[in-house]
Amino acid sequence: MKRTRVKICGITRREDAWAAIDAGADALGFVFYAPSPRAVDAAQAQAIMKTLPPYVGKVGLFVNASVAEVRQVLETTALDCLQFHGDEPADYCGQFNLPYYKAIRVKPGVNLIQCELDFASASALLLDAFSEKAVGGTGLAFDWTLIPQGMQKPLILAGGLNPDNVAQAMQQVRPYAVDVSGGVEAQKGIKSPERIAAFMQQVMQFDAVHNGAV
Numbered sequence: 001m002k003r004t005r006v007k008i009c010g011i012t013r014r015e016d017a018w019a020a021i022d023a024g025a026d027a028l029g030f031v032f033y034a035p036s037p038r039a040v041d042a043a044q045a046q047a048i049m050k051t052l053p054p055y056v057g058k059v060g061l062f063v064n065a066s067v068a069e070v071r072q073v074l075e076t077t078a079l080d081c082l083q084f085h086g087d088e089p090a091d092y093c094g095q096f097n098l099p100y101y102k103a104i105r106v107k108p109g110v111n112l113i114q115c116e117l118d119f120a121s122a123s124a125l126l127l128d129a130f131s132e133k134a135v136g137g138t139g140l141a142f143d144w145t146l147i148p149q150g151m152q153k154p155l156i157l158a159g160g161l162n163p164d165n166v167a168q169a170m171q172q173v174r175p176y177a178v179d180v181s182g183g184v185e186a187q188k189g190i191k192s193p194e195r196i197a198a199f200m201q202q203v204m205q206f207d208a209v210h211n212g213a214v
Ligand SMILES: O=C(O)c1ccccc1N[C@@H]1O[C@H](COP(=O)(O)O)[C@@H](O)[C@H]1O
Pocket: 009, 010, 029, 031, 033, 036, 037, 038, 061, 063, 085, 126, 128, 135, 136, 137, 138, 139, 140, 158, 159, 160, 161, 179, 180, 181, 182, 183
């Protein structure tokens, strides 16, 4: 029996956080990357986080941030996990005394087995689509057949997931978790409770049928 975890990323409002929690999401993502339309600062994130119940993961997403920026966010917020979505090396990612996972932007030729070795200290790898135009939150899916069999670390599948394709993605990749941002939005930075519920329904239904979850 296995339950696929879900992170809803790009939370900017308390009501969106609660829509995700009420629908059964396991974790929420807060984007500390100013160019993103989903960016929040530490004070905004903590104002949302302090309304949350226990047992909800709070992930901080950073893109090539300075050590001081990450530390400043950690001093103010109750994050319990870090997502590094830029070009950060493993020794940078591992210095904050929190579990972290590294986003790998997948394109033909990427060696994901080598990435596992390079980020041995990561608790998971997040696989997202590569784009020349943006580092993440692109709404683009990648070719899931580029993921080799037999990867050892938990895989978090991201990139262009939505209620219409998440079951197919789970069927093909069998990830530890799925991560969605744009696919459950009503508009950039604003989540749709209906799309979150539809996404969660698809994940739970897949698990019930294929993973023996109840
Ligand atoms: O959400 C963003 O704006 C963002 C900005 C910079 C880096 C990552 C970002 N989001 C992450 O991107 C993936 C895929 O998002 P989408 O579902 O395709 O919109 C996901 O991991 C988000 O956490």
